[in-house]
Amino acid sequence: xxxxxxxxxxxxxxxxxxxxxxxxxxxxxxxxxxxxxxxxxxxxxxxxxxxxxxxxxxxxxxxxxxxxxxxxxxxxxxxxxxxxxxxxxxxxxxxxxxxxxxxxxxxxxxxxxxxxxxxxxxxxxxxxxxxxxxxxxxxxxxxxxxxxxxxxxxxxxxxxxxxxxxxxxxxxxxxxxxxxxxxxxxxxxxxxxxxxxxxxxxxxxxxxxxxxxxxxxxxxxxxxxxxxxxxxxxxxxxxxxxxxxxxxxxxxxxxxxxxxxxxxxxxxxxxxxxxxxxxxxxxxxxxxxxxxxxxxxxxxxxxxxxxxxxxxxxxxxxxxxxxxxxxx
Amino acid sequence: xxxxxxxxxxxxxxxxxxxxxxxxxxxxxxxxxxxxxxxxxxxxxxxxxxxxxxxxxxxxxxxxxxxxxxxxxxxxxxxxxxxxxxxxxxxxxxxxxxxxxxxxxxxxxxxxxxxxxxxxxxxxxxxxxxxxxxxxxxxxxxxxxxxxxxxxxxxxxxxxxxxxxxxxxxxxxxxxxxxxxxxxxxxxxxxxxxxxxxxxxxxxxxxxxxxxxxxxxxxxxxxxxxxxxxxxxxxxxxxxxxxxxxxxxxxxxxxxxxxxxxxxxxxxxxxxxxxxxxxxxxxxxxxxxxxxxxxxxxxxxxxxxxxxxxxxxxxxxxxx
Numbered sequence: 001x002x003x004x005x006x007x008x009x010x011x012x013x014x015x016x017x018x019x020x021x022x023x024x025x026x027x028x029x030x031x032x033x034x035x036x037x038x039x040x041x042x043x044x045x046x047x048x049x050x051x052x053x054x055x056x057x058x059x060x061x062x063x064x065x066x067x068x069x070x071x072x073x074x075x076x077x078x079x080x081x082x083x084x085x086x087x088x089x090x091x092x093x094x095x096x097x098x099x100x101x102x103x104x105x106x107x108x109x110x111x112x113x114x115x116x117x118x119x120x121x122x123x124x125x126x127x128x129x130x131x132x133x134x135x136x137x138x139x140x141x142x143x144x145x146x147x148x149x150x151x152x153x154x155x156x157x158x159x160x161x162x163x164x165x166x167x168x169x170x171x172x173x174x175x176x177x178x179x180x181x182x183x184x185x186x187x188x189x190x191x192x193x194x195x196x197x198x199x200x201x202x203x204x205x206x207x208x209x210x211x212x213x214x215x216x217x218x219x220x221x222x223x224x225x226x227x228x229x230x231x232x233x234x235x236x237x238x239x240x241x242x243x244x245x246x247x248x249x250x251x252x253x254x255x256x257x258x259x260x261x262x263x264x265x266x267x268x269x270x271x272x273x274x275x276x277x278x279x280x281x282x283x284x285x286x287x288x289x290x291x292x293x294x295x296x297x298x299x300x301x302x303x304x305x306x307x308x309x310x311x312x313x314x315x316x317x318x319x320x321x322x323x324x325x326x327x328x
Numbered sequence: 329x330x331x332x333x334x335x336x337x338x339x340x341x342x343x344x345x346x347x348x349x350x351x352x353x354x355x356x357x358x359x360x361x362x363x364x365x366x367x368x369x370x371x372x373x374x375x376x377x378x379x380x381x382x383x384x385x386x387x388x389x390x391x392x393x394x395x396x397x398x399x400x401x402x403x404x405x406x407x408x409x410x411x412x413x414x415x416x417x418x419x420x421x422x423x424x425x426x427x428x429x430x431x432x433x434x435x436x437x438x439x440x441x442x443x444x445x446x447x448x449x450x451x452x453x454x455x456x457x458x459x460x461x462x463x464x465x466x467x468x469x470x471x472x473x474x475x476x477x478x479x480x481x482x483x484x485x486x487x488x489x490x491x492x493x494x495x496x497x498x499x500x501x502x503x504x505x506x507x508x509x510x511x512x513x514x515x516x517x518x519x520x521x522x523x524x525x526x527x528x529x530x531x532x533x534x535x536x537x538x539x540x541x542x543x544x545x546x547x548x549x550x551x552x553x554x555x556x557x558x559x560x561x562x563x564x565x566x567x568x569x570x571x572x573x574x575x576x577x578x579x580x581x582x583x584x585x586x587x588x589x590x591x592x593x594x595x596x597x598x599x600x601x602x603x604x605x606x607x608x609x610x611x612x613x614x615x616x617x618x619x620x621x622x623x624x625x626x627x628x629x630x631x632x633x634x635x636x637x638x639x640x641x642x643x644x645x646x647x648x
Contacts, residue, residue, distance in 0.1 A: 046513040046514070046515060046516075047484070047513055161378075190377040190378055190540060191377075191540055191542070191581060191584040191585055192377060192580060192581065192584040192596070193377075194584065195583075195584040195586070195594075195596040196596065198586075199596060217513065217514060218586065219514065219588045220543075220585065220586030220587055220588045221586045222588075223586065223587060223588045223589055223590040224586040224587065224590065224593065224594055225586075243590055244590050247588070247589065247590050257515065258514055258515060259588070261514055261515050261517070261518040262514065262518075262543070262588050263518070263521070263543045263544055263546070263547035264543070264588070272522045272525070273518040273521055273522055273547070274518065275515060275518040275519045275522060276515035276518075279483055279485075
């Protein structure tokens with residue numbers, strides 16, 4: 001992706017906090033990133049790192065009690081973070097749509113597939129149910145579901161997990177979005193089905209020219225599918241960069257540790273895997289230095305006293321680590 | 329080497345629910361003529377997609393289900409012939425670690441009671457409960473004072489350690505682990521895999537490792553059985569299975585695993601859509617999805633053949 005094209009979406013210095021019993025925890029701290037048209041952006045990190053919030057806060061799909069403290073989300077000349085709930089509804093499911101992890105729970109079990117598929121079209125395009133049906137049939141065919149007309153009258157329990165995820169994808173595509181945010185879309189599926197679904201998403205992406213924000217903890221999927229990678233840790237983006245460069249030479253010690261802890265085909269079975277000792281910090285913990293320093297094998301004095309800013313490590317690459325900064 | 333567990337031509341069928349007013353449905357074969365052996369101090373991986381019979385096989389090994397035909401022999405004793413006290417005693421030899429440590433530990437029990445529960449159920453008298461619990465926790469890398477805390481005070485990885493400590497309590501010869509790492513974060517997965525390997529070395533345990541994470545299987549397992557529709561379609565040492573893959577289904581599985589190296593593009597092996605009602609009753613179980621299926625595959629179920637020493641395949645085209 002060249003810098004000449006304007007970004008489709010730009011997140012600037014976004015901070016989110018969640019209040020529990022009146023005590024706020026900062027779960028996202030000054031996150032910035034851009035998504036360009038047609039790009040697959042992978043958002044990786046451990047559970048609790050803020051990767052899901054980091055993506056879903058774009059359309060303000062936040063857990064109860066959470067709110068955006070500061071920052072902006074620029075999309076189509078508007079700041080989504082400043083829109084009213086009413087105005088945001090015009091964006092969700094239309095320009096930006098979502099696919100969630102659990103196809104078992106994110107479909108309504110008592111409504112037909114047709115009705116659920118037609119909903120975004122009725123909501124955003126002002127169509128009636130009968131007007132929307134032909135489009136629904138086409139959508140199902142597009143995601144590889146045969147006998148679409150019969151399928152539309154069926155309920156989610158008639159569909160297998162992979163088929164349900166196809167329906168979710170069809171719903172996300174209904175209004176021709178330019179960005180789809182997919183939160184662990186294949187985690188609940190078998191590997192062969194996972195590969196089929198990801199192939200499907202790739203081909204639809206090419207066909208429609210949409211961008212994809214893929215939240216995942218599977219680095220294999222990132223390596224195979226992503227153009228650009230964001231690594232989240234403790235509510236911060238620790239490293240960003242084009243996927244190829246990231247896997248070839250990760251800048252941040254945390255990224256290196258993550259990649260090293262994967263069992264590789266070249267590993268000798270039985271030899272201990274490299275692990276990251278310790279646990280990620282909780283949100284309330286405010287360390288004076290780098291949040292990864294307590295677990296970092298390369299940490300030195302400065303890391304424990306001052307939080308590093310993001311240093312540029314290459315074209316569209318950055319790393320929040322003192323080791324990536326100018327040599328002292 | 330002597331086998332600690334022998335599964336000999338085991339079949340388990342269930343009657344499909346035919347609906348509220350139906351008088352009884354069709355038979356569904358969950359495990360279909362499976363023969364496997366687990367050698368002492370080795371790890372056997374069982375891989376396959378959901379619905380392939382992995383969990384039913386696990387239940388048969390634990391003696392929770394009885395086979396319709398065939399035998400499960402644990403340390404020389406046939407499980408289905410045992411009952412009551414004898415069965416309970418035999419079951420102490422196989423313990424279980426489940427996928428999700430958030431639901432497999434009772435939130436209202438202290439860790440001490442969780443790890444000692446198998447011993448209490450077995451009616452074991454402990455001279456010093458605290459010492460026993462501390463010893464178990466230490467084996468899995470937790471501090472002794474963890475025993476006074478509740479599951480919610482621990483992270484996912486620590487909870488899985490508690491679950492492993494509980495599995496070790498009765499001093500089992502076999503630990504059956506059903507997707508023990510798939511709900512954990514990457515950095516924690518490596519810790520748990522290392523722990524499993526350390527315990528294997530220290531205590532001489534054998535594992536049955538049920539997983540769909542083929543990289544983890546390759547790393548942890550000595551032998552691998554690939555299941556499809558209740559059958560073992562391929563079995564070999566892990567090294568051989570990944571080097572000389574013979575069954576088209578195993579190839580399909582391997583081709584579906586995304587490689588964490590972007591320069592190695594993985595391409596899903598083309599296959600025909602298997603959306604229909606499955607293979608014909610007499611045909612090879614994989615014939616409706618197999619890219620290499622031919623007339624012979626539809627006519628008769630292929631035999632489970634040893635094509636190389638220790639390498640078994642159920643495919644009539646495996647030789648080519």
